[in-house]
Amino acid sequence: xxxxxxxxxxxxxxxxxxxxxxxxxxxxxxxxxxxxxxxxxxxxxxxxxxxxxxxxxxxxxxxxxxxxxxxxxxxxxxxxxxxxxxxxxxxxxxxxxxxxxxxxxxxxxxxxxxxxxxxxxxxxxxxxxxxxxxxxxxxxxxxxxxxxxxxxxxxxxxxxxxxxxxxxxxxxxxxxxxxxxxxxxxxxxxxxxxxxxxxxxxxxxxxxxxxxxxxxxxxxxxxxxxxxxxxxxxxxxxxxxxxxxxxxxxxxxxxxxxxxxxxxxxxxxxxxxxxxxxxxxxxxxxxxxxxxxxxxxxxxxxxxxxxxxxxxxxxxxxxxxxxxxxxxxxxxxxxxxxxxxxxxxxxxxxxxxxxxxxxxxxxxxxxxxxxxxxxxxxxxxxxxxxxxxxxxxxxxxxxxxxxxxxxxxxxxxxxxxxxxxxxxxxxxxxxxxxxxxxxxxxxxxxxxxxxxxxxxxxxxxxxxxxxxxxxxxxxxxxxxxxxxxxxxxxxxxxxxxxxxxxxxxxxxxxxxxxxxxxxxxxxxxxxxxxxxxxxxxxxxxxxxxxxxxxxxxxxxxxxxxxxxxxxxxxxxxxxxxxxxxxxxxxxxxxxxxxxxxxxxxxxxxxxxxxxxxxxxxxxxxxxxxxxxxxxxxxxxxxxxxxxxxxxxxxxxxxxxxxxxxxxxxxxxxxxxxxxxxxxxxxxxxxxxxxxxxxxxxxxxxxxxxxxxxxxxxxxxxxxxxxxxxxxxxxxxxxxxxxxxxxxxxxxxxxxxxxxxxxxxxxxxxxxxxxxxxxxxxxxxxxxxxxxxxxxxxxxxxxxxxxxxxxxxxxxxxxxxxxxxxxxxxxxxxxxxxxxxxxxxxxxxxxxxxxxxxxxxxxxxxxxxxxxxxxxxxxxxxxxxxxxxxxxxxxxxxxxxxxxxxxxxxxxx
Numbered sequence: 031x032x033x034x035x036x037x038x039x040x041x042x043x044x045x046x047x048x049x050x051x052x053x054x055x056x057x058x059x060x061x062x063x064x065x066x067x068x069x070x071x072x073x074x075x076x077x078x079x080x081x082x083x084x085x086x087x088x089x090x091x092x093x094x095x096x097x098x099x100x101x102x103x104x105x106x107x108x109x110x111x112x113x114x115x116x117x118x119x120x121x122x123x124x125x126x127x128x129x130x131x132x133x134x135x136x137x138x139x140x141x142x143x144x145x146x147x148x149x150x151x152x153x154x155x156x157x158x159x160x161x162x163x164x165x166x167x168x169x170x171x172x173x174x175x176x177x178x179x180x181x182x183x184x185x186x187x188x189x190x191x192x193x194x195x196x197x198x199x200x201x202x203x204x205x206x207x208x209x210x211x212x213x214x215x216x217x218x219x220x221x222x223x224x225x226x227x228x229x230x231x232x233x234x235x236x237x238x239x240x241x242x243x244x245x246x247x248x249x250x251x252x253x254x255x256x257x258x259x260x261x262x263x264x265x266x267x268x269x270x271x272x273x274x275x276x277x278x279x280x281x282x283x284x285x286x287x288x289x290x291x292x293x294x295x296x297x298x299x300x301x302x303x304x305x306x307x308x309x310x311x312x313x314x315x316x317x318x319x320x321x322x323x324x325x326x327x328x329x330x331x332x333x334x335x336x337x338x339x340x341x342x343x344x345x346x347x348x349x350x351x352x353x354x355x356x357x358x359x360x361x362x363x364x365x366x367x368x369x370x371x372x373x374x375x376x377x378x379x380x381x382x383x384x385x386x387x388x389x390x391x392x393x394x395x396x397x398x399x400x401x402x403x404x405x406x407x408x409x410x411x412x413x414x415x416x417x418x419x420x421x422x423x424x425x426x427x428x429x430x431x432x433x434x435x436x437x438x439x440x441x442x443x444x445x446x447x448x449x450x451x452x453x454x455x456x457x458x459x460x461x462x463x464x465x466x467x468x469x470x471x472x473x474x475x476x477x478x479x480x481x482x483x484x485x486x487x488x489x490x491x492x493x494x495x496x497x498x499x500x501x502x503x504x505x506x507x508x509x510x511x512x513x514x515x516x517x518x519x520x521x522x523x524x525x526x527x528x529x530x531x532x533x534x535x536x537x538x539x540x541x542x543x544x545x546x547x548x549x550x551x552x553x554x555x556x557x558x559x560x561x562x563x564x565x566x567x568x569x570x571x572x573x574x575x576x577x578x579x580x581x582x583x584x585x586x587x588x589x590x591x592x593x594x595x596x597x598x599x600x601x602x603x604x605x606x607x608x609x610x611x612x613x614x615x616x617x618x619x620x621x622x623x624x625x626x627x628x629x630x631x632x633x634x635x636x637x638x639x640x641x642x643x644x645x646x647x648x649x650x651x652x653x654x655x656x657x658x659x660x661x662x663x664x665x666x667x668x669x670x671x672x673x674x675x676x677x678x679x680x681x682x683x684x685x686x687x688x689x690x691x692x693x694x695x696x697x698x699x700x701x702x703x704x705x706x707x708x709x710x711x712x713x714x715x716x717x718x719x720x721x722x723x724x725x726x727x728x729x730x731x732x733x734x735x736x737x738x739x740x741x742x743x744x745x746x747x748x749x750x751x752x753x754x755x756x757x758x759x760x761x762x763x764x765x766x767x768x769x770x771x772x773x774x775x776x777x778x779x780x781x782x783x784x785x786x787x788x789x790x791x792x793x794x795x796x797x798x799x800x801x802x803x804x805x806x807x808x809x810x811x812x813x814x815x816x817x818x819x820x821x822x823x824x825x826x827x828x829x830x831x832x833x834x835x836x837x838x839x840x841x842x843x844x845x846x847x848x849x850x851x852x853x854x855x856x857x858x859x860x861x862x863x864x865x866x867x868x869x870x871x872x873x874x875x876x877x878x879x880x881x882x883x884x885x886x887x888x889x890x891x892x893x894x895x896x897x898x899x900x901x902x903x904x905x906x907x908x909x910x911x912x913x914x915x916x917x918x919x920x921x922x923x924x925x926x927x928x929x930x931x932x933x934x935x936x937x938x
Contacts, residue, residue: 041076042141043125046116048076055115067092067104068112075126075136084133109134139365219514221483223358226263226297227251229272230318231279231304239307242343245386246318249344250301253351256367259360261483263295269393271295273595274558282321285328292325293555296517299324299331301354307340314340320350322357332357341379381411388420395597397427398636415444419456422463427599429639431463432676438463465715467498478507485511485518492527499716501534522551522560529567533574536756542571562591562600569607573614574759576796581611602631602640609647616799616835618654625651642671642680649687656838656878658694665691682711682720689727693734694839696881698919702731719760722751726764733771734882736921741771759795762788766800769807774922778814785811799840802831806844813850821851842883845871846890853894861898865891885915885923892927896934905934 041048047056050073055064064072070092075083089101109126112118118125125138227247232240248265255262271277271294275287281304283291291300300323308315315337322332334353336346352362388403404421408414418441425434438460445456461469474491481487488511495504508528512519525548532540545568552561566588572581585608592600609624625647632640645668653661665688672680685708692701708724729745732738745767752761765788772781785808792801805828812821825848832841845867852864868887875884888911895904908931915924 043076043138048072050076062115064115065108065111067108068115071108071134072112075134076140079136079138079140082129082133082135085131086133088133219482219518221515221518222259222261223299224261224263224295224297225254225299225301225358226268226271226291226295227254227265228268228277228291228300228302229279230302230320231281233304233306236307241383241386241390242305242307242316244390245343245382246305246347248386248389249347250320250351250354253347253363254301254354254360256363257361258481260358263297264486265389266393267295270559271557273394274560275556281319282330283323288323288325288328290556293517294557296521297325299358303334308337316340316343316346318346318350320354322354378411378414381407381414381417384410385414385417385420388417388424392420392424392427395595395599397424397599400424401428413444415441415456418444419459422459426463427637429637429642429677430675431639435460435463462494465497467494470494471498471500471503483514483518485514485521485523488514489523489527492531496531496534499534499718501531504531504534507531520551522548522555522557522564525551526560526564526567529564529571533571536758538571538574542568542575545571558591559595559597559600562588562595562597562604565591566600566604566607569604569611573607573611574795576614576798578611578615578796581614582608585611598631598635599637599640602628602635602637602644605631606644606647609651613647613651613654614797614799616837618651618836622648622651622655638671638675639677639680642668642675642677642684645671646680646684646687649684649691653691653694654837654839656842656874656880658691658879662688662691662695678711678715679717679720682708682715682717683723685711686720686723686727689724689731693727693731694882695879696918696920698731698735702728705731718751719755719757722748722760722764725751726767729764729767729771733767733774734922735919736925738771738775738922742768745771758791759797759800762791762804763800766804766807769811773807773810773814776814778811781811781814782808798831799835799837802828802835802844803840805831806840806847809847809851813847813854818851818854821854825851838878839880839883842871842875842880846883846886849887849894850890853890853897858898861894864894868894881918882920882923885911885920889923889927889930893930896930901934905931908934 039049039051041050048054049056053066053069053073055062055069055072071088074088074091085105088105093101093104109120113120113126116125120128123137125136127135127137129135227250229247230243232243247268251262251265254260271291275290275294277287277291281302283300283302288300291297301320302323303318303320305319306317308317316339317335317337320332320334320336321330322334323330332353334350336349338346338349348363355362384403384407388400388407391397391400391403401421401424404417404424407417408421411417418437422434422437422441425431425437438456441456442460445453458470458473471491471494474487474494477487478484478491488507492504492507492511495501495507505528508524508531511524511527525544529541529544529548532538532544545564549561549564549568552558552564565584569581569585569588572578572584585604589601589604589608592598592604605624605628609621609628612618612624613621625644629641629644629648632638632644645664649661649664649668652658652664665684669681669684669688672684685704689701689705689708692698692704705724705727709721709728712718712721712724725744726748729741729743729748731741732744733741745764749761749764749768752758752764765784769781769784769788772778772784785804789801789804789808792804805824809821809824809828812818812824825844828844829848832844849864849867849871852860852867855861855864868891872884872887872891875881875887888907892904892908892911895901895907908927912924912927912931915921915927
């Protein structure tokens with residue numbers, strides 16, 4: 031191959047430019063830092079594209095003889111830096127191929143500076159050959175891979191990969207460069223003109239032809255996105271807008287409709303139209319009518335009509351897209367761009383149809399049907415990567431994390447022949463499914479630096495940072511996104527991202543405020559689904575702030591909107607948030623009803639993750655209702671479901687909750703083992719919050735057994751974690767456990783100080799159940815210090831709050847505490863009242879299997895009998911309790927019973 035002369039000032043390949051005179055590498059005009067030696071290697075490779083440049087030649091021309099000894103290491107290091115700058119890979123190269131032990135070869139097409147304006151387009155001829163546009167000189171140098179015959183046939187049937195994966199939660203696109211944050215970018219963001227392809231009306235009326243609308247829309251979006259001069263609106267955002275605005279299925283829109291679309295999507299132009307299936311003998315023909323409209327003034331800029339074979343649908347899109355690009359002043363698709371897209375396409379017509387049908391289902395919230403269609407597409411063409419990637423998303427939506435990871439991995443394994451951009455997208459999805467957040471953050475950050483006007487990339491960066499435990503970084507990203515020019519910076523999705531980042535650092539006030547702002551913007555835009563999402567998230571924030579009534583209202587509005595859009599997953603989530611709000615309010619019966627409704631909805635749509643979560647929530651509420659056996663059953667069902675879908679997060683969470691139920695039932699050994707497994711798994715997956723829950727459970731188990739040293743160790747570690755992650759409410763709850771431990775250790779003053787401190791926190795958060803429990807603990811601390819009146823005042827405040835919530839374990843704890851206060855009185859009537867109350871607690875606790883409260887009631891009754899002078903009855907009761915508590919491992923109760931027996935025996 032003839033070498034490219036060094037006299038050319040600028041060489042272009044892909045989206046890169048190399049200025050040989052100034053020794054600069056640029057991407058889209060933005061200079062990329064590249065050290066001198068890697069740049070010299072690149073320049074040498076560009077001198078003779080397609081030809082081998084040996085390692086010996088590189089050494090002779092670019093290294094001095096005195097570096098011979100270190101040459102291999104030095105060359106490898108320089109090549110690594112060069113590939114990093116080009117986002118290239120030695121295993122599946124796009125630009126520089128490694129010939130093992132021999133050298134390197136530049137394999138990408140190259141243009142020189144004399145041909146800057148020359149563009150080439152594919153006309154999709156039946157022969158599959160590239161045909162240069164009449165105005166373009168055929169001077170692009172193609173690599174041998176691009177020249178191979180038949181490759182263009184794979185272009186005919188595929189939707190836009192980049193848009194599919196962006197809509198599925200992935201925001202990779204092209205580059206892996208030096209880390210840079212959106213906030214510190216020195217480049218002023220000038221948004222590109224934006225285009226949304228709204229879809230095409232099916233004039234034939236045949237349902238078996240409906241998939242063509244999805245395919246045509248995605249293909250045209252891909253066509254218009256080529257060259258990156260236009261900012262295309264993701265197909266998933268368009269699908270959401272159509273639902274929100276109830277957009278009619280027409281081939282032209284009036285000015286008012288265009289204005290609404292512009293506000294909702296932020297699109298400058300829209301493309302829409304119709305298609306009809308025609309028959310000419312045995313051949314299927316399709317006519318495509320396309321219209322380009324300006325959303326700002328309502329004018330129709332262009333109207334195109336093309337007809338072609340059904341088996342060559344993309345030819346129609348390519349030809350129509352060329353007209354649209356021309357009308358928008360955008361250069362045609364180059365040979366290289368056509369080649370890059372072609373590698374991403376399926377060879378099988380049926381696979382393309384099934385894939386498009388699956389995407390259509392996924393975009394209207396039917397992940398179950400989408401899963402089945404993607405599986406059929408894979409059966410039809412097993413080695414086509416994209417249906418595997420889409421199936422991974424369907425599995426993830428249904429809650430099958432392991433299945434999703436497996437499919438994402440398979441997509442990655444099959445992606446080696448895809449262009450670099452698509453390959454990174456598939457790889458990114460795999461890393462996301464594998465929870466490799468550091469990798470995702472790195473690429474999203476670089477991506478934002480190169481495409482700062484693509485809001486989806488910035489949002490993906492923020493979400494990856496939240497998922498990776500970097501909530502503060504996510505808030506910085508959000509702040510930078512808010513500075514983007516309007517309408518980008520005003521998008522309500524930025525506020526939703528801010529809310530989730532704030533939630534991740536425990537700032538529920540900022541969380542709530544951001545949700546409220548997102549909801550207000552969504553109302554103005556007519557973006558009802560975004561409004562529902564905002565109100566649903568707001569319900570969660572309000573619940574955590576103790577505003578339960580407002581949370582229920584927010585969740586109810588979200589449910590109504592989701593229901594209207596037939597987004598049953600959203601419906602179930604909103605119902606769940608209603609249940610959480612009611613549970614926090616103390617309405618356990620109302621919460622149980624909500625959780626059962628959400629469970630039924632998740633089961634109906636096949637969402638196993640939702641089923642597992644609702645079973646866990648039902649376990650919580652049954653425990654609050656005083657039914658530990660029922661709670662244990664629900665936890666075990668949830669655990670089995672989480673194990674079925676290979677969800678380690680859920681397994682860790684449920685094991686921690688199951689440990690609490692087992693403790694309530696008196697099964698300490700199983701409880702400890704279960705909580706230890708929860709802590710171990712939580713630490714392995716890096717979930718500190720769930721680890722803290724398990725640690726607190728272990729602390730409670732050791733305290734019950736009388737091992738106060740271990741109990742304090744685990745409880746303190748749990749509290750420290752909650753403090754570090756900013757979860758003040760959980761920290762305060764487990765500080766109450768420390769307060770009770772201090773009482774057991776005869777340190778009433780320390781317990782009182784803790785209780786008083788957390789009472790203020792719970793009152794501020796309007797956490798009625800927790801505040802009531804804290805007053806009961808304070809009452810016990812006062813009793814331990816002999817401050818009877820203060821103890822009485824505290825338990826009266828606890829009882830007053832109990833009228834506003836329903837949590838049976840807390841109520842039983844308060845009832846035992848109240849009986850102790852009355853039993854400390856010298857008044858016989860008060861002691862009789864205390865005994866009656868304890869008899870009721872004992873009967874209920876024994877019936878419900880709440881062994882800890884039964885033992886507590888028996889101990890309190892024995893102590894009251896002792897102080898009342900009934901020594902024989904007291905001794906008998908306490909000795910029986912000592913025997914039973916020792917047998918069941920209740921070391922703390924046993925020690926207190928033994929101490930009381932010794933005191934009775936010592937009495938004259």
